[in-house]
Amino acid sequence: GDSVTQMEGPVTLSEEAFLTINCTYTATGYPSLFWYVQYPGEGLQLLLKATKADDKGSNKGFEATYRKETTSFHLEKGSVQVSDSAVYFCALRVNTGFQKLVFGTGTRLLVSP
Amino acid sequence: NAGVTQTPKFQVLKTGQSMTLQCAQDMNHNSMYWYRQDPGMGLRLIYYSASEGTTDKGEVPNGYNVSRLNKREFSLRLESAAPSQTSVYFCASSVQREDPTGELFFGEGSRLTVL
Numbered sequence: 001g002d003s004v005t006q007m008e009g010p011v012t013l014s015e016e017a018f019l020t021i022n023c024t025y026t027a028t029g030y031p032s033l034f035w036y037v038q039y040p041g042e043g044l045q046l047l048l049k050a051t052k053a054d055d056k057g058s059n060k061g062f063e064a065t066y067r068k069e070t071t072s073f074h075l076e077k078g079s080v081q082v083s084d085s086a087v088y089f090c091a092l093r094v095n096t097g098f099q100k101l102v103f104g105t106g107t108r109l110l111v112s113p
Numbered sequence: 114n115a116g117v118t119q120t121p122k123f124q125v126l127k128t129g130q131s132m133t134l135q136c137a138q139d140m141n142h143n144s145m146y147w148y149r150q151d152p153g154m155g156l157r158l159i160y161y162s163a164s165e166g167t168t169d170k171g172e173v174p175n176g177y178n179v180s181r182l183n184k185r186e187f188s189l190r191l192e193s194a195a196p197s198q199t200s201v202y203f204c205a206s207s208v209q210r211e212d213p214t215g216e217l218f219f220g221e222g223s224r225l226t227v228l
Contacts, residue, residue: 004155041221042221042222043117043203043205043219043220043221043222044156044203044205044217044219045218045219046216046217049216089155089156100158100161100171101158101217103155103156103157104155105153105154105155106155
């Protein structure tokens, strides 16, 4: 079945460090890919998305490129801030039938000053 | 703008008790969802409602029932709570079943503990 695999956390970084959170997927067909972010005490919110191969999603300094050949959608940011501390979820939606998202297990990011 | 509102935010139950989690959205969305979030498991879909008047099972529906009361409201009921249902529950909504953006809007969550 369709699934998403994320690197385990927590990822601990100092402010202004470079961030990569790995995400790979398994899906039938051609999925759309998403990163959602969950700040402490809140629900998830969409961070960025890509709907076809080679698309790059970007938002708030975060980027991820849809790599069909490696079935990956790694999240990157050049310089993290303390306010980026959150849990990040990679997700996919298969573009057939009803829109259901399949989520990865989440990766907690901790950024220290 | 309230978005997706869930109640209650916290609840403690004893095994065998019943309860209903309420969810309402004010964005005129067609589709609504209930997820549970457990450590190391990510979010798993319990039930969803593609549109008013329809409900369907998700990945982990056992022990739950749902009601799409109207377009705004989608409730989740635990008839006989079990410790395995201790979790954080999230309600979400989206514009329409074929929305290509795939964006779901989430509530703040309801933390349920079953003793």
